[in-house]
Amino acid sequence: MNMDPTSTSLPAPAGSAAPAAAHGHAAHSDPSAHAPQPSGWPLLLALGIGLFATSFFLLASGYHVMPLFYLSALICVLIPALGWATTIARERHQQDPVFTYKLLRRGFFYFLLSEGAIFGSFFAHNIYLRYAHAKTWPPVGAPYLDPHLAAIGTLLLVFSSFTYHWCHQAFMKGKKALAKNWLLATIGLGIIFLGIQGYDWGRLKAFDKFTYQHGAFGSEFYWMTGFHGLHVCVGLLFLSLVYYRMETNQINETYNFSLTAAEYYWHFVDIVWVFLFFVIYLL
Secondary structure (H helix, E strand, O other), X not given: OOOOOOOOOOOOOOOOHHHHHHHHHHHHHOHHHHOOOOOOHHHHHXXXXXXXXXXXXXXXXXXXXXXXXXXXXXXXXXXXXXXHXXXXXXXXXXXXXXXXXXXXXXXXXXXXXXXXXHHHHHHHHHHHHHHHXXXXXXXXXXXXXXXXXXXXXXXXXXXXXXXXXXXXXXXXOOOHHHHHHHHHHHHHHHHHHHHHHHHHHXXXXXXXXXXXXXXXXXXXXXXXXXXXXXXXXXXXXXXXXXXXXXXXXXXOOOOOHHHHHHHHHHHHHHHHHHHHHHHHHHO
């Protein structure tokens, strides 16, 4: 049996090749055969993200907001996200696995493209400040950003891309125990990277009194590294969800898009950090 999700055809039982082909042609000729059911999760997720962004900007603007507001905003993001992902996973088992895999992969690439556009705007603004607006960069009085600790974090994060790739390969070969070990190693490396970044932030604040309020240089540094750190947190939640689905046997060699999507996302996060490390710490 061909278990490759990227294959363009599915195996048919012996003696039923003609009816199966006719049925497959009829199903693919009707787009509604693969259409998901109407869902309110996307709308709820959009509202939750808007609420979370509002709470963040209120905090950045100096307003004192109750911790319950932040917790509510976070819950309004996590519950719809998990609900939407669960709905998609459940619907996939009722539809053509090959066709839905292609649709999900295409949609996820569009999502990564939108995320890349956001980071691209940050890089463009940083370049504008450096070469078209500021007379000197970093500005006079800005602290020295030691690249050594950040370089260690970069190496660990890049290595985590390899560990997750090995996880994916092991799972597709049926070695689920090995795949879970590589996945746990990936999660551990991501947590260590966040710890290094948090230590770097704390050191700059404690010894250099450097915060996001220190002009354009401070806001650029904390906004770009912090936004990336948020993506690492989302990636770790994504990886944890994949581990849970492995433990509960919700994915296999045919239905494994969450495993693939998590790899795409984690590689994206790693590539963005490599550019951030070069722009912020080395340039």
